Every structure is written in C-alpha cells, then in structure tokens.
Amino acid sequence: MSILLKKSKQNKLAFSYLKDKEVFAAIVHCGYYSCFQKVSHILKEYYTEEWNSIHLQLQRRRKGSMHKEYIDEFIRQFRKVSGGNNVAELDSNLKDLRSFRIEADYHEIEVDLDRVNKVEKYMNNFHLLTKQNFQV
Amino acid sequence: MTLKEFIKGSLNKINNLYPEFELCYQYKNSSDVHFIKVLADNLLRDDKFSDLYFEIIDEFNELKFDSELCIIDNGALTDLDKPEIVIEAAAIKTGYENFFEIQGSINLSGVNENKGVLNEVMLLAKDEVKISFSGEVFQSPSFLDLANDERKFAMAA
Numbered sequence: 001m002s003i004l005l006k007k008s009k010q011n012k013l014a015f016s017y018l019k020d021k022e023v024f025a026a027i028v029h030c031g032y033y034s035c036f037q038k039v040s041h042i043l044k045e046y047y048t049e050e051w052n053s054i055h056l057q058l059q060r061r062r063k064g065s066m067h068k069e070y071i072d073e074f075i076r077q078f079r080k081v082s083g084g085n086n087v088a089e090l091d092s093n094l095k096d097l098r099s100f101r102i103e104a105d106y107h108e109i110e111v112d113l114d115r116v117n118k119v120e121k122y123m124n125n126f127h128l129l130t131k132q133n134f135q136v
Numbered sequence: 137m138t139l140k141e142f143i144k145g146s147l148n149k150i151n152n153l154y155p156e157f158e159l160c161y162q163y164k165n166s167s168d169v170h171f172i173k174v175l176a177d178n179l180l181r182d183d184k185f186s187d188l189y190f191e192i193i194d195e196f197n198e199l200k201f202d203s204e205l206c207i208i209d210n211g212a213l214t215d216l217d218k219p220e221i222v223i224e225a226a227a228i229k230t231g232y233e234n235f236f237e238i239q240g241s242i243n244l245s246g247v248n249e250n251k252g253v254l255n256e257v258m259l260l261a262k263d264e265v266k267i268s269f270s271g272e273v274f275q276s277p278s279f280l281d282l283a284n285d286e287r288k289f290a291m292a293a
Contacts, residue, residue: 068204072197079190084186086181087190088189088207089181091189091193092180092189092206092207092209092212095169095204095205095206096208096212096214097213098167098169098204099167099169099171099204099206099214100213100214102166102167103164103166103214106166115213118211118212119213122213
C-alpha cells in the first residue's frame with residue numbers, strides 16, 4: 001500500500017477516534033486530509049502525467065500549495081470515469097471541505113457536532129465513490 | 137469578462153432555471169474561494185442542475201481567475217454570513233397536497249402590501265405546485281409556512 005493511501009486511512013481512523021472522544025478541534029483537518037491524500041494517491045498512481053505537470057507548476061511557483069490544482073484535476077478525471085454521476089456534489093463537497101478546513105484550523109469558527117456530521121458525510125461519500133470508481 | 141460580471145451572469149443563469157430558490161454570493165478571503173449558494177435541499181444531486189453546475193465551473197476555470205469557485209446548497213459546511221449579492225426567490229414550489237387548499241384560499245388579483253402581486257398558482261406535476269409572484273417576492277421559509285396554513289395565507293393575501 002502506498003504511504004499516501006496509508007495516511008489517508010489513518011486520518012479517517014483518527015476522525016472516528018476524535019468523534020468518539022468528542023474532540024473536535026482537529027477533526028475537520030483529519031476529515032479533509034483523509035480525502036486529499038487519497039486524491040493525491042489516485043493522481044500519482046493513475047494519472048502520472050497530470051500529477052507530474054502539477055508538481056512542475058509547484059516547483060516553478062516555489063510557494064503555496066497545489067490543493068486546488070489537485071482537486072480540479074481529480075474531478076476532471078472523475079467526470080470521465082464515473083460518467084457524470086454524483087460529480088457536481090463531489091466537486092462541491094471537496095471544495096467546501098477544503099475551505100472549511102482552513103477556517104476550522106485558523107479562524108474563530110466553532111466546530112460543532114452538526115458540522116462534524118457533515119464532514120463525516122462528505123468524507124464517507126468521497127471514499128465510497130473512489131472505491132466504486134478507482135477500487136481504492 | 138471581469139470576475140464580477142462572471143458572478144452576476146452565473147447567478148442569473150441559476151435564477152433563470154430555478155427562480156423559486158434564493159441565491160447568495162460571498163467571497164471568502166481566508167480560503168480564496170468564491171461561494172455561490174442556492175438555498176435549496178439536495179440540489180447538487182439533481183441531474184438538471186448538474187449540467188448547469190459544470191457549465192459555470194468550466195467557464196470559471198477557462199477564464200483563469202486564479203481563485204476557486206464553489207457552488208453549494210443548504211447542506212453545505214460553509215456559512216455565507218456576509219453575502220455580497222442576494223437574489224431572492226421569485227417563485228415558490230410547494231407540495232401537491234397543498235394545491236387545492238392554496239388555490240381555494242387566495243384571491244388571484246389580491247395584492248399583498250409587503251410581498252408583491254400574486255401571478256399564478258400552477259400545477260406543474262403530480263407532486264409539484266408552482267406559486268409565482270411579480271414585484272417584490274416572498275421570503276422562502278416564511279412563505280412556505282404561510283402557504284401551508286390556509287388561514288394565515290388568506291389573511292396575508
């Protein structure tokens with residue numbers, strides 16, 4: 001198993017553990033990275049050329065992250081393999097989660113149980129769709 | 137095309153297809169994301185909406201605005217606490233079971249001082265009734281409450 005995939009699984013486990021313990025400060029972080037690390041893995045494993053191209057951009061830019069580019073590329077590929085089913089919802093969920101992760105980590109935003117449940121729904125939906133379409 | 141023009145154009149496209157839903161726009165500086173929210177439940181699972189969704193997202197990416205566009209519905213994590221643009225609902229859909237009750241309790245030429253002029257009550261499908269207004273529009277939640285209560289509705293109309 002790739003290290004990225006292992007990290008993705010561990011973040012998913014960490015999410016469940018933190019939810020059980022009602023420790024919500026880092027839970028959005030775990031939920032998001034559980035998805036993002038699998039996005040990275042899928043691109044690296046199945047779409048190497050596109051993954052290399054994003055990395056080249058990152059080296060040229062020399063600052064900032066490439067999360068937006070990874071997610072956009074992933075969705076482009078997902079649209080092709082899934083035949084369009086559930087793609088709008090998945091695209092929206094990943095972007096919403098990415099934005100909310102930043103707010104949850106750095107800003108005066110309360111992470112309550114309602115939001116934890118939404119993150120969990122996004123995360124589980126993402127993992128289900130990747131399992132159905134990429135077998136990971 | 138400027139970003140502002142693009143956002144307004146996109147809101148109009150959604151509004152043309154779904155006039156019954158309120159729309160909001162807000163830019164979140166913290167994550168560099170432009171949010172468009174459609175105040176509807178489970179809209180992102182609607183096939184009809186999905187085509188429009190990607191028409192807007194693809195155009196946004198082609199125009200290379202160097203930021204993110206995220207279209208959300210009522211199920212989203214992100215709150216748009218300070219929307220910069222709001223387009224209010226121009227028509228409301230309600231359940232089939234309310235149709236005759238509503239139709240029987242309203243005066244089609246009636247003018248609601250606060251809400252605008254009622255245009256029509258139309259049976260769109262077996263489970264869908266569309267109630268549309270001109271002029272100022274109803275706030276969705278309060279109207280739905282209103283529409284589900286014959287007595288209150290009759291008083292308001």
